[in-house]
Amino acid sequence: MQCAACRREAVVFQPYSGKYLCPVHFTKDFEAKAKRAVRRNRWLLPGDRTAVVLTGDAAEAALLAFLHKLTKDRRDVRLSAIAIDEGTGDTGRTVAEQFGVELFSGSFAERYGTTRDALFRAEGPEAAGRICHVLAGDLAAEIAAARGITRLALATTVDDRALSFFSDLLGGTVEETLFVSETLGTARVPVIRPFADIPTTEVYRYAELCGVSPEGAGACGTDGNSDACAALASYDARHPATKFALANLATTLTGIAGTGRATHDRCPACGSPRKAGRCFACEVRKKYTREPGS
Numbered sequence: 001m002q003c004a005a006c007r008r009e010a011v012v013f014q015p016y017s018g019k020y021l022c023p024v025h026f027t028k029d030f031e032a033k034a035k036r037a038v039r040r041n042r043w044l045l046p047g048d049r050t051a052v053v054l055t056g057d058a059a060e061a062a063l064l065a066f067l068h069k070l071t072k073d074r075r076d077v078r079l080s081a082i083a084i085d086e087g088t089g090d091t092g093r094t095v096a097e098q099f100g101v102e103l104f105s106g107s108f109a110e111r112y113g114t115t116r117d118a119l120f121r122a123e124g125p126e127a128a129g130r131i132c133h134v135l136a137g138d139l140a141a142e143i144a145a146a147r148g149i150t151r152l153a154l155a156t157t158v159d160d161r162a163l164s165f166f167s168d169l170l171g172g173t174v175e176e177t178l179f180v181s182e183t184l185g186t187a188r189v190p191v192i193r194p195f196a197d198i199p200t201t202e203v204y205r206y207a208e209l210c211g212v213s214p215e216g217a218g219a220c221g222t223d224g225n226s227d228a229c230a231a232l233a234s235y236d237a238r239h240p241a242t243k244f245a246l247a248n249l250a251t252t253l254t255g256i257a258g259t260g261r262a263t264h265d266r267c268p269a270c271g272s273p274r275k276a277g278r279c280f281a282c283e284v285r286k287k288y289t290r291e292p293g294s
């Protein structure tokens, strides 16, 4: 199939726009979307020290590639990476080396005395996904706070936002979406999500085109509800704008919840939404966090 903008062979089809795009025009379109998100949200300001959180996913490598391209000629912002080893041995640290970006590391084994695999065995896949999410976020935020990093960049995509909203709806935890914390960890380091408006498949394709996709793409993340993931994927395959619609609805509702009179019980320790007075993140911390160095 030919590219919608030139005569080259297309490598990407966007079902939601009906467009086929070649590598050049796909890259242009992709980077324009991510830049727009960065600009609109004022995510890259003079004096910022931004670190991409790496846990071994190709989307995070793509994010580092994108932010490196965006900031390499700027002297007023500094980019680094924080590699979190969840015990799978794969953190994407080679990507940081590839771009010559300053790299900091943290390890589940050292910090928590456990690994992602051990958590999956002990807690089951769905709970373990959420637990790893809290622990990885906390560890990245701890390192960021210690190193003077002002923002943590996460490779959240449209699919991630749609799926967490959908799972929250089905699981009755919709406050997790409505009152989502835009900071990480108890250190409350602000997060940025430049790929929030881009589908996962395109993020993985971008990673490949940037030469930072080591072992290709995983399908659905292991975080959250896998039944919901399968249901959403099959519906989205027939109705290609579904994930955008869900992600946009989540954004709209978050805005309404934030400005309206909808008050919500937030955890005083970490700012996460609480349910029946309980903070999931803090319960995870209590169970798994050891004092540093103990």
Ligand SMILES: [Zn+2]
Pocket (backbone or CB within 6 Å): 003, 004, 005, 006, 007, 008, 021, 022, 023, 024, 025, 026
């Ligand atoms: Zn083209």
Ligand SMILES: [Zn+2]
Pocket (backbone or CB within 6 Å): 267, 268, 269, 270, 271, 272, 279, 280, 281, 282
């Ligand atoms: Zn809390």
